[in-house]
Amino acid sequence: MIVSRPTLNLQSLKTSAAVHILLFQAVCYLLLTVPLFPNRLLFEKTACIHLYIAEGEWWRLLTSLWIHTDFSHLFANSMTFLLFGLLLEAERSRSDLLLVYLSSGIIANLFCFFITPLTYIHVGASGAVFGTAGAVFAGRWRKERFHRLSLPALLVIFSFIITAFQENENVYTHIFGFLWGMVCGWAARK
Template identity: 35%
Template sequence: MFTRSEDFRTFIRLYPVVTVIVSIQVILWLLFLIPVPTITYFFASLVGYNAGVANGEWWRLITPIFLHANFAHILFNSVSIILFAPALERMLGKARFIAAYLATGIAANLATYFIIEDLTYTHVGASGAIFGIFGIYLYLVVFRKDMIDSSNSQLIITILVIGAVMTFVNTNINIIAHIFGLVAGALLAPLFLTRKA
C-alpha cells in the first residue's frame, strides 16, 4: 500500500493529483529562490499570516499548503506525500482526494488562525494536509478495518506516533496545524470514504 515501486511515468499516470501537488510545491519553492523583489513580495502575499486573514485575505488559508520554508522542509513533506498519498488517491478517486487534501489543510490553517491569537504569526507547509491524510488513515484503522490490512494499520500507528513526537520535539513546528489536520482528517473521513468517484 505504501511501497513505491513504480517508474516515473507510471507514477504520474497512476497518481496525477499527487504528482500535481508535489510539482506545484517544487515549482513555487524554486521560484521563490530567485532573489527578485517582485517575487519576494508575491511570496509574502501567499504565506499564512494571521493579520492578513483578519483583513480578509482568505486565500492565505489555502496557499500556505503549497509553500515551504527551506529545502529540508519541502523534501520531508514531498517525500511524505509521495509515500502516503497515492494509496488514498486510488482509494478515493481524484475529486475526493483533492477535496480531502484541501479540506484538511484549510481546517488546519483555520485552526491556526483562530487558536493562535498573535496576528503577526506566519506559517507555511503542507503538514496540516499531510496530517489530514493520516487522520483519514487513522479512521480506517479504527473504524474500517475492512479497507486496510493489519500490517499497514501498524505502519500508520507507528508513523502517527513518530509524527506526534516530532511535532512536540522539533522547533518551528505549527503544532496546531498538525493536531487539527489530523482531527479534520479523522472527522471528515466518513464523507470521503464512500464509493470511489
C-alpha cells in the same frame, strides 16, 4: 472477506494527483528560491499571516499550503504526503485525495488562525499532509483493515512526537489537519 490491495504502476504515477501536487509544490519552491523571481513579494502575498487574514485576505489559508521555508521543510512534507497521498488515492479516488488535501490544509490553517495571536505567521502543507494521513488512518480503521496500517500509523505517531519538540513547528496545523482528515475518512462511503 478478501480485499485486494491497491497497486501502483508507472502509468498510475503519471496521472496521480499526489504526484501532481508534489510537482506543483516543487515549482512553487523554485519560484521562492531562484533569485530571478520576486521571492520576498511572493512569500509576503501567500504566507499565512494572521494579521492580514483578519483584514480579509482569506486566500492565505490556501496559498500558504504551497510555500515552504526551506528544502528540508519541503522534503519532509513531500515524503510523508507521497506515502499517504498515494495510499489514499489508490484506495479512494483522485478527487477524494484533492478534497481531503485541500480541505484539511484550509481547515487546519483556519483553526490555527482562531487560536493563535494575530502576529503569528506560518507556511507549509503540514495540515494538508496530516489530514491525508488522518483520512487513511480513519478509512482503514472504519474498514477494519487497521492491521495493514502498522508502518503508516507508526510514521504518524513518530511525526507527532518529533514535531512536538521542534522549534518553529506549527503543531496546531498538524493536529487540526489530522483531525479533519479523520472526519473525512470516517465520512467516506466507500
